[in-house]
Amino acid sequence: MKYLPLFLILFLSCTNKDLSENKKNLIPEKTQPERIVSSHLQAIVDSAELNGSILIFDPQKQIYFSNDFEWAEIGHLPASTFKIPNSMIFLESGVIANDSALIKWDGKKRDFKMWERDFIFRDAFKYSCLPCYQEITRRLGYAKMKEFTSKLNYGNLVFDSTDFDAFWVAGESTISQFQQIDFLQRFYQHQLPISERTDKMVRDIFIMEKSDDYTLSGKTGWSFSEGQNDNGWFVGYLQKKDGLFYFATNIEPTERFDMNSFIKIRKAITMDALRHLKIIG
Numbered sequence: 001m002k003y004l005p006l007f008l009i010l011f012l013s014c015t016n017k018d019l020s021e022n023k024k025n026l027i028p029e030k031t032q033p034e035r036i037v038s039s040h041l042q043a044i045v046d047s048a049e050l051n052g053s054i055l056i057f058d059p060q061k062q063i064y065f066s067n068d069f070e071w072a073e074i075g076h077l078p079a080s081t082f083k084i085p086n087s088m089i090f091l092e093s094g095v096i097a098n099d100s101a102l103i104k105w106d107g108k109k110r111d112f113k114m115w116e117r118d119f120i121f122r123d124a125f126k127y128s129c130l131p132c133y134q135e136i137t138r139r140l141g142y143a144k145m146k147e148f149t150s151k152l153n154y155g156n157l158v159f160d161s162t163d164f165d166a167f168w169v170a171g172e173s174t175i176s177q178f179q180q181i182d183f184l185q186r187f188y189q190h191q192l193p194i195s196e197r198t199d200k201m202v203r204d205i206f207i208m209e210k211s212d213d214y215t216l217s218g219k220t221g222w223s224f225s226e227g228q229n230d231n232g233w234f235v236g237y238l239q240k241k242d243g244l245f246y247f248a249t250n251i252e253p254t255e256r257f258d259m260n261s262f263i264k265i266r267k268a269i270t271m272d273a274l275r276h277l278k279i280i281g
Contacts, residue, residue, distance in 0.1 A: 033062040035069055042067035044272050045251070048265055049258075052232075052251030054273045055177040059185070060243050065277060066177075075174025076250055078155055079221030080128045081233045082168035085183070086137070087125055087205065089148040091198040095140045096121055099201045103132045122205040128220065130169065137165040151193050153186075155179050169223055177248035180235045184246050188237060206236070214280060215239045218247075220266050230259070234266035238274065245279050 041054050045067055053071035057064050066072050090096040099122040110116050115129050124132040137145060142161040149157050155175025159167035167173045175183075186192050190199060206217040218236025234249045249270045253259060274280045 031062070033057070033064050035064045035066070037069065038065050038067055038276075040276050041065065041273050044269050044276070048251075048269050049254050049256045050251045050265070050269070051254060052249070053177060054249045054270060055181065055247065056273060056277060056279075057181050057246040058243070058279075059246070065273075071250065072177040072248070075156060075176045075179070076231050076233075077170070077173060077223040078168045078175045079223040079231070079233055080130070080168075081175070081180065081219050081221040081235050082154070083125055083128065083133060084187070084202070084206065084219055084235075085149070085152050085154045086133060086168075087121075087202050088152065088192070088194050088198055089145065090121075090136055090140065091201055092194050093140060093144055093148065095136055095144075099205055103129075103135065106135075125205045125219075134165045152183075154183050177235075177250055180233075180248040181246045184235065184237055184248075188244070188246075208236070213240065218267070220263075222262065222266075229253075230262065232262060232266045234270050238279065240279075243279075245274070247274070249273075 045052055045054065053066055053068040055064060055066045055069075055072045091098070099120070101121045103119045103121060103124055105116060105118050110131050114127060115131060119127070119129055119132050123129075142164040145159075145164045156173065157167060158172040163171055187199075187202075192199070194202075203217070206219065207215060208218050209216045216236065216238050218234060221233035221235075222230065224230045229252045232249075232251045235247065237244060237246045247270055249266055251266060251269070253262060271280070
């Protein structure tokens with residue numbers, strides 16, 4: 001027959017719709033990682049006389065651990081944690097030739113005595129030399145910084161031609177702990193738009209310590225802009241033979257806190273949290 005009866009057309013239409021719906025139901029939805037609030041992690045933060053959050057992600061079990069997930073979703077100035085993507089930008093653009101490139105000190109007084117010297121690039125990262133990174137950023141230029149940051153999708157960066165060499169330590173740029181871990185995952189999984197050469201160099205300078213049990217890669221950050229509370233970061237990942245774990249700690253000192261300890265405390269409480277979760281011994 002040239003034409004199908006109306007009732008048969010309707011029947012086939014309904015049947016195809018039902019089959020389509022059933023097919024959709026057979027496709028499992030992507031589940032969100034579980035979130036576990038830990039009073040023990042809160043005790044670590046409290047005992048250090050700090051406010052803030054420790055966020056640890058176990059990708060094997062798809063579990064986030066934290067003492068304060070609300071804090072972990074709030075954006076803060078990235079401070080020196082921005083040196084991770086910034087190092088990628090320098091190497092990828094060619095403004096820095098490699099991780100042993102020399103950065104000469106101009107002889108001017110700097111905020112910290114340890115910065116008043118020449119640096120090779122990997123040591124500028126290790127010692128978090130802000131003036132070094134600002135000098136290279138000015139060499140890079142505003143247009144290139146805008147181009148590369150838009151590709152990397154790192155937090156919520158706000159800058160223009162007047163502050164492109166300082167927006168990570170002052171201004172309106174923010175990144176949350178969850179965004180830090182998202183960026184680190186994309187980096188670790190080779191999902192960032194950077195060359196294999198750049199990727200390898202940044203991974204190498206990112207390593208803080210190695211032991212028989214694990215390799216720790218991380219970067220601290222500290223912002224203390226006028227009108228804002230001191231805010232500290234420690235972000236990175238820890239590799240073991242049996243797994244990989246990401247972390248992003250963000251803290252602020254209480255009135256009782258001894259600021260002489262602020263440099264060390266960010267890493268110390270993160271390591272305490274990893275020990276409590278039996279990730280390290």
